[in-house]
Amino acid sequence: xxxxxxxxxxxxxxxxxxxxxxxxxxxxxxxxxxxxxxxxxxxxxxxxxxxxxxxxxxxxxxxxxxxxxxxxxxxxxxxxxxxxxxxxxxxxxxxxxxxxxxxxxxxxxxxxxxxxxxxxxxxxxxxxxxxxxxxxxxxxxxxxxxxxxxxxxxxxxxxxxxxxxxxxxxxxxxxxxxxxxxxxxxxxxxxxxxxxxxxxxxxxxxxxxxxxxxxxxxxxxxxxxxxxxxxxxxxxxxxxxxxxxxxxxxxxxxxxxxxxxxxxxxxxxxxxxxxxxxxxxxxxxxxxxxxxxxxxxxxxxxxxxxxxxxxxxxxxxxxxxxxxxxxxxxxxxxxxxxxxxxxxxxxxxxxxxxxxxxxxxxxxxxxxxxxxxxxxxxxxxxxxxxxxxxxxxxxxxxxxxxxxxxxxxxxxxxxxxxxxxxxxxxxxxxxxxxx
Amino acid sequence: xxxxxxxxxxxxxxxxxxxxxxxxxxxxxxxxxxxxxxxxxxx
Numbered sequence: 001x002x003x004x005x006x007x008x009x010x011x012x013x014x015x016x017x018x019x020x021x022x023x024x025x026x027x028x029x030x031x032x033x034x035x036x037x038x039x040x041x042x043x044x045x046x047x048x049x050x051x052x053x054x055x056x057x058x059x060x061x062x063x064x065x066x067x068x069x070x071x072x073x074x075x076x077x078x079x080x081x082x083x084x085x086x087x088x089x090x091x092x093x094x095x096x097x098x099x100x101x102x103x104x105x106x107x108x109x110x111x112x113x114x115x116x117x118x119x120x121x122x123x124x125x126x127x128x129x130x131x132x133x134x135x136x137x138x139x140x141x142x143x144x145x146x147x148x149x150x151x152x153x154x155x156x157x158x159x160x161x162x163x164x165x166x167x168x169x170x171x172x173x174x175x176x177x178x179x180x181x182x183x184x185x186x187x188x189x190x191x192x193x194x195x196x197x198x199x200x201x202x203x204x205x206x207x208x209x210x211x212x213x214x215x216x217x218x219x220x221x222x223x224x225x226x227x228x229x230x231x232x233x234x235x236x237x238x239x240x241x242x243x244x245x246x247x248x249x250x251x252x253x254x255x256x257x258x259x260x261x262x263x264x265x266x267x268x269x270x271x272x273x274x275x276x277x278x279x280x281x282x283x284x285x286x287x288x289x290x291x292x293x294x295x296x297x298x299x300x301x302x303x304x305x306x307x308x309x310x311x312x313x314x315x316x317x318x319x320x321x322x323x324x325x326x327x328x329x330x331x332x333x334x335x336x337x338x339x340x341x342x343x344x345x346x347x348x349x350x351x352x353x354x355x356x357x358x359x360x361x362x363x364x365x366x367x368x369x370x371x372x373x374x375x376x377x378x379x380x381x382x383x384x385x386x387x388x389x390x391x392x393x394x395x396x397x398x399x400x401x402x403x404x405x406x407x408x409x410x411x412x413x414x415x416x417x418x419x420x421x422x423x424x425x426x427x428x429x430x431x432x433x434x435x
Numbered sequence: 436x437x438x439x440x441x442x443x444x445x446x447x448x449x450x451x452x453x454x455x456x457x458x459x460x461x462x463x464x465x466x467x468x469x470x471x472x473x474x475x476x477x478x
Contacts, residue, residue, distance in 0.1 A: 052450060153445075157448075310445065
């Protein structure tokens with residue numbers, strides 16, 4: 001079956017499911033409704049796994065059978081949301097999550113009671129939205145599985161490295177994931193890809209097309225924060241672009257904490273660190289990059305554009321690693337690098353790296369501007385350059401309206417002000433305690 | 436890692452990338468990059 005054929009089946013299944021719950025609310029113990037919900041989710045899950053075309057095993061009849069499936073799909077009747085609420089320390093409830101302990105096989109858990117709760121709602125529009133949200137969440141969680149797979153293949157790419165570092169930091173730094181949930185690269189990426197898939201299954205939808213863009217922007221520009229102690233033992237909040245923060249924390253986890261299974265969780269980290277928990281030297285990294293690029297350039301089983309993309313991805317990742325090794329390079333090491341590769345080659349490499357970083361930085365700035373271009377629902381465009389001193393007052397005057405739009409998302413007054421304040425504070429690196 | 440394994444990994448990795456990165460947002464990033472490069476050339 002082709003992807004298009006699977007997509008057609010998927011569309012029919014989803015249409016049937018959405019129509020049913022638009023016209024019928026869920027009544028307690030209605031087996032027909034429960035079965036339709038579970039069957040639709042399981043079918044979509046299976047079709048999407050097949051669409052990945054990786055030969056993944058999943059038996060629709062036995063979604064729980066983790067022994068024989070490559071990934072499980074669990075419908076939990078209790079416990080999921082209690083656990084989440086405890087973890088986040090609030091009343092957070094969500095459809096489900098991707099679970100992977102990196103020892104057993106991964107599975108996606110969905111809270112069946114929570115799903116059904118959303119389908120009990122009287123208002124048919126809200127009920128339909130809830131039914132859509134369930135599907136969106138399944139696609140979102142499936143993207144986490146794809147991220148996980150991307151980290152397992154150990155192909156050099158900045159994206160795979162970002163996912164790996166996020167997973168490593170989320171696993172080992174207490175509350176890091178919870179405190180950075182909205183900015184999390186893996187979450188924004190999962191939302192972006194779910195928006196795109198959702199559009200494909202449900203047909204063109206402006207909202208999801210725009211959501212897609214926003215999540216992509218957030219993925220590339222978001223900042224992380226965490227609490228640490230300064231040299232005097234005083235607690236401080238550290239804020240920075242996600243790569244700066246995760247690089248620093250991963251170095252701490254590897255070189256200082258020597259976390260044993262960190263390389264099981266994120267095997268791609270072995271491109272930056274050695275198994276004995278030391279950082280690879282500049283020479284080692286440059287040599288590895290050169291031999292990898294050499295290997296990639298000789299690939300004969302791919303079209304040229306795919307080959308070039310692999311080469312570009314590989315360079316981007318290695319430039320990041322080399323830059324970090326340069327930050328702590330000693331004079332002797334630098335001399336060794338020059339002797340090994342020649343001054344001209346190193347100068348050329350540094351120039352290429354600077355070019356690549358500059359382009360990336362400009363791309364980030366452009367995305368930030370795109371994201372934060374604010375307009376009211378009536379269409380009056382109010383461009384806001386946060387760092388260039390537009391007054392806060394101006395925003396407050398406009399916020400007298402009932403609904404506000406920030407890059408295609410509508411907010412109520414309170415949420416809008418929160419988002420704006422959050423944006424401004426982050427842009428100015430004002431930490432949470434001082435806001 | 437054997438060459439066969441590396442080949443398989445590359446193919447699988449590209450399948451995962453391709454299914455999600457040829458969309459509108461990816462085009463947007465591409466356009467931004469092109470614009471940055473164009474500006475650089477003008478300078």
